[in-house]
Amino acid sequence: MGFLKNWLSSKKRTKQLNEIAAQQNLTATLEENRSFLATIFKGCSDVVFHDFTIFGQISAVLIYIEGLVDKEKLDQNVLTPLLNKTGEPFSINTVSGVIPVSNIKELNYIEEIIDEISNGHPILLLDHQKKGISLGLTQLEHRAIEEPPAESVIRGPREGFTELLTINTSLLRRRIKSPQLKVKNIVVGRYTRTKIGVYYIEGIAEKSLIKEVMRRLDKIYMDGILGSGYIEELIEDQSNSLFPQILSTERPDVVVSYLLEGHVTILCDGNPVALVVPITLFSFLQSSEDYAQKFMIGSLIRWLRYISVAIVLLLPSTYVALLTYHQEMIPTSLLLTIAKSREQIPFPALFEALLMEITFEALREAGVRLPQQLGTAISIVGALVIGQAATAAGLVSSPMVMVVAITGVASFLLPHYPIGITLRILRFPIMFLAGMLGLLGIILGIIAIVIHLCSLRSFGVPYLTPIVPMVKQDLKDVLYRSPIWARNKRPHSTSKQNPIRQSPGQKPEAENEEELHSD
Known part of the structure; x- marks a missing residue:
């Protein structure tokens, strides 16, 4: 007492x-x-x-x-x-x-x-x-500016945010040399007194969006903020959804591209990850390197990512459904090969798929947690050794190992980790539905996911914009990567007050080809 x-x-x-x-x-x-x-x-x-x-x-x-x-x-x-x-x-x-x-x-x-x-x-x-x-004689130890390891690019800037808010602000100021770039600082946390910066371009970002961001941040009252992950969970629209509703990035060039489209960025002192709002599902399937290549190459790579989403979400489930309930849909020669490989397998296809998927996910996480020099080697060698040993022991079949391997490779094509882990988690309940109901279960699972996505909002913006609701002018940066010279307008959902990005007629062409050849 x-x-x-x-x-x-x-x-x-x-x-x-x-x-x-x-x-x-x-x-x-x-x-x-x-x-x-x-x-x-x-x-x-x-x-x-x-x-x-x-x-x-x-x-x-x-x-x-x-x-x-x-x-x-x-x-x-x-x-x-x-x-x-x-x-x-x-x-x-x-x-x-x-x-x-x-x-x-x-x-x-x-x-x-x-x-x-x-x-x-x-x-x-x-x-x-x-x-x-x-x-003003503060001296804080900090690491040097370097390329973010999780967002490396072949062609593009090599700079990433650091843990100091002042340095991160300077990285944005170096790229947007205009007084229209506004910064609002607030302090959150009774004990940590963490400084948070809110960044937007005045005249492009909607005033209602800025007001809503500040309202949600002002509501935060807790002992401390230890990172941007705390802020993300406290301000997102639906915290019970697996799908990320806020884009996180460590690249200043990515943040600048979103600021120029009317988005708002949040940076937290002590954390190198920036949060961008509002966001849509298709933002997680785009990479800054799409715009560093020719638009045709960028479009093909983007469609490859869309295909990889379908593979990650549906390939193991489709294999389980076909093998369990719909053998007549498999070509005869392939069915005989699969049947031969499964002669000694004592488990049903669903259990076999779950065993391999869980093992693969465990190896992936082990590779992330281990030191960088060992992680890659152990995850690759471990997958090969365990897959070969499981096949030789008669626990799994060779086709199942191949299906899991293809699914794993497809998941590496996704440029943002949050959407990748969401799809990896969702494929497990879809596998259960496929094991119980076959293709009907897969269809029911897809319908449930689509209904959920249609209900999601990110700071008031529908998650499936510009497809649902349909915004025709924004489709050119979703269905394919439009050329830079054709991107005359900003996205409709974030910059209604200032939609013009550039003047028309930016397509390059020779003014007088005859004079050019004569010279």
């Missing part, structure tokens, strides 16, 4: 301190401000309170978190000028002229002081002054 009482009193005290901090202004007495902040940061051994005197008369304190501040610049640009300054006492308004730091911000409230210290900015407080100064 004593522990519970102490815990409750500590919780109540923390709540009271937070409420006081949210309302309290800085006073003109340095000792009061210092004492209150010392109480707030009690038990934080990495928070430094450095007391010193300016001119031998003015008491001052410098507050910062060790490890988040560039101490060399702090000594050189702050302490040295202030300690060596001679002359008459000066007010806080003249400090900016003495300290050679460009990013200086005046603060009036205790809550602002706490936020700045927690974000790594050193704070300078002076006696007889009701304002504090935040100094």
Whole structure:
């Protein structure tokens, strides 16, 4: 009981301190401000309170978190000028002229002081002054900009987002050199105080969409946000659906392409994954490399992905249905071959398919979790060894191994991991339906999936747009990859107020072929 009482009193005290901090202004007495902040940061051994005197008369304190501040610049640009300054006492308004730091911000409230210290900015407080100064001398360790391993391309930029929000913002600013690119920052998480950036192009993105994104983000109230996955789950339209309703990417060029179409992007400090809204099903079947190749090649690759979706979702189920209920649909010679290979197999086709699919998925996940040098080798060698051993032991037939292998290869063609894992999961219930009802079960499964997809929305945009509902002008970037010179309008669902992307007549052609040949 004593522990519970102490815990409750500590919780109540923390709540009271937070409420006081949210309302309290800085006073003109340095000792009061210092004492209150010392109480707030009690038990934080990495928070430094450095007391010193300016001119031998003015008491001052410098507050910062060790490890988040560039101490060399702090000594050189702050302490040295202030300690060596001679002359008459000066007010806080003249400090900016003495300290050679460009990013200086005046603060009036205790809550602002706490936020700045927690974000790594050193704070300078002076006696007889009701304002504090935040100094932009944060130094955060971060990894270099490199190509995202999950979204590598043959032809295209090699840059990917990092964990620092400021660097990610600069990567977008480098590509969109216009003041119309707007950024709204909010802080989420009572303890983590995670900064979230919302990006859009003013004049292209719909105002209603921006307002809805901000509304959903403002509703988030929890202890902490540890990544963009938290945000995705908290703001998506239907969290009980297997299908992803928000596009995640680590590539700045992909984000820029969506921003230019009227989408809104969300970036979370401490996470390199950007979230793009709204989105449709067909966005997950497109790759940035489609637009780095000729439009005919891009269209063929895109159709290959559509075929791979059908293979991943239906091939094992179709094999089980035909083998169990519809043998008359299999060519006689092929049926005899399959029957011969299954002579020693003691299990029905459904159990055989489930056994191989689960084994293949386990090997795939093992390859992802293991170190990169070992993962690929083990997943490939493991699949070959286990498949050969299972066939030799009479547990599975050779045709089933081939069906599972083709399905696995097809799943690697999908450019976005979330849609790939969704299809891989859905093929299991469809296999059960095929094992119980044959082709009728597969048809019922497809109907259920289509009905579900028709009910999905991503920030108000139907998930199957532009097919359901039909938007003819947007079909040219779904059924095939339209040429760059033919993409005169933006998607109708995201940029109704500013639909014109480029002027017509962009198709390249020689102005005077006769003069060209004569030269």
